[in-house]
Amino acid sequence: MFNRHRPSLDELPSSAQLLRSTLLALGIASTLLVTVVLPAEFALDPSGAGRLLGLTQMGELKATLAREAATEPAQPAPAPGPVAAPAAPTTAAQTPASAEQQHEVNLVLQPNEGTEIKLEMKQGAKVAYHWTANGDRVNYDTHGDPYNAPRDFYHGYGKGKQAPEQRGELVAAFDGRHGWYWRNRSDQPVKLTLRTRGDYITIEQMF
Structure with a gap:
């Protein structure tokens, strides 16, 4: 059998450290949400950083394409037509030379x-x-x-x-x-x- 090392209480993170790490992760996630996700996906740029990074323009383009797709009427699928038989090869007509x-x-x-x-x-x-x-x-x-x-x-x-x-x-x-x-x-x-x-x-x- 193997001897497993059990961490002592001093090695475990304290509640304050866990809270600090959680708040740091939330801060990073919020920053990414405001500066990247909102500008790129929804053209919302409360911080102004999205336009500097070119992400707001991407979101505006997506919104424009979505509006255009919503306003276009759905095109009915074409009904299958009869398959035309291949035409028999024909000899190209020669253009007659101009008569004198x-x-x-x-x-x-x-x-x-x-x-x-x-x-x-x-x-x-x-x-x-x-x-x-x-x-x-x-x-x-x-x-x-x-x-x-x-x-x-x-x-x-x-x-x-x-x-x-x-x-x-x-x-x-x-x-x-x-x-x-x-x-x-x-x-x-x-x-x-x-x-x-x-x-x-x-x-x-x-x-």
Whole structure:
């Protein structure tokens, strides 16, 4: 058998020591309650220490989330629907290439009047063109604009003054609208003719 040491009465804590330890524990617990638990859980900060420690903000966030959750209506659970059978694989439709188009536009420019004709084209598309002032002369500016072009954007293909005609091939530098602007600087009306042939989507007189 083992001999067990029995503490003497002098080794046992006195009632005063027990009371002091109990009061100390209660003090620590109260301090933690006021400085940590109340600010973090309920956004209550009577001492101000919780806000310094960032715990009051945590409690305010929890309270806000709880209020929002209480005001949101409960969403009914979706009823189970029939399970759709997997669709049979399909071959993606190929976008047909733009068919070659051909147009002739005739118009009259009054003295000091300007006009613009644009072709809607994809990048790399080519159009053969020929425009003529039919014996007269006009100023011209061949240029292009992408879709949703920023303000003051300019991409030119060529310009000139007092030109009687021009023919060539226009190759689109980007997706958008490409074409010509003409102005009659003479004091007589000018008949203008534009012929186009190639890969473009639409042709439009802008103004």
